[in-house]
Amino acid sequence: MTAAADGRGLGGEELAQLIDSMLRDVPDFPLPGVLFKDIAPLLADAAAFNACIDAFADLPAAFEADLIAGVEARGFVVAAAVARAVDAGVVPVRKAGKLPPPTVSARYELEYGSAEIEVPVGLLEGKRVYLVDDVLATGGTLAATIELLTRAGATITGVGVLVELSFLNGRQRLEGQDLTSLLVL
Ligand SMILES: O=P(O)(O)OC[C@H]1O[C@H](OP(=O)(O)OP(=O)(O)O)[C@H](O)[C@@H]1O
Ligand SMILES: Nc1ncnc2[nH]cnc12
Numbered sequence: 001m002t003a004a005a006d007g008r009g010l011g012g013e014e015l016a017q018l019i020d021s022m023l024r025d026v027p028d029f030p031l032p033g034v035l036f037k038d039i040a041p042l043l044a045d046a047a048a049f050n051a052c053i054d055a056f057a058d059l060p061a062a063f064e065a066d067l068i069a070g071v072e073a074r075g076f077v078v079a080a081a082v083a084r085a086v087d088a089g090v091v092p093v094r095k096a097g098k099l100p101p102p103t104v105s106a107r108y109e110l111e112y113g114s115a116e117i118e119v120p121v122g123l124l125e126g127k128r129v130y131l132v133d134d135v136l137a138t139g140g141t142l143a144a145t146i147e148l149l150t151r152a153g154a155t156i157t158g159v160g161v162l163v164e165l166s167f168l169n170g171r172q173r174l175e176g177q178d179l180t181s182l183l184v185l
Helices: 012-022 046-057 074-086 140-151
Strands: 024-027 035-038 067-071 089-095 103-110 113-120 128-136 155-164 179-184
Touching (some): 012 046, 046 074, 046 179, 067 074, 067 140, 074 089, 074 128, 074 155, 089 140, 103 140, 113 140
Parallel strands (some): 067 128, 128 155
Antiparallel strands (some): 089 113, 103 113
């Protein structure tokens, strides 16, 4: 397969357009007024998914990390694949009540509600962590995750998302972070 056919080596505007073409817009989900960006078609397309993972894996902030953290649930898919590509471990950032102790937890608001997340302590002290998720919307999820990872003793090398919904200003919540968004809408 050529580079173009398998999606590998794509970057910049070309990759952004590919991602955009693979998103499904779902109006009024999960709440009225929310335009949900469904990444399922993107994950189901091997070339597009590979291209996204390769784009993250090419970033110094990712390949210099000891661990790749992903936020439950969609972030897990991205984190595990990036970790494999850069030969790092994975750390799950989970919704409250799922991880055995000891953990640290934080409540946060996201575009369509509120939630609580937890990270395991003990695994993170002194580690360099690259944090990934599928969508950056208001930034509530990733801001809370960064706070937790830092409280658990990790250093964040950077943050990567497939899609940034810029009209929700999440980037402002991540000030000071090395943020990569493969597609900005
Ligand atoms: O920037 P924010 O406003 O915080 O929103 C972004 C978050 O919202 C979604 O997670 P969700 O909690 O819906 O979890 P899911 O992956 O289980 O669907 C998405 O996967 C991000 O983690
Ligand atoms: N509009 C949206 N689409 C998909 N995932 C999201 N997470 C938060 N807001 C979202």
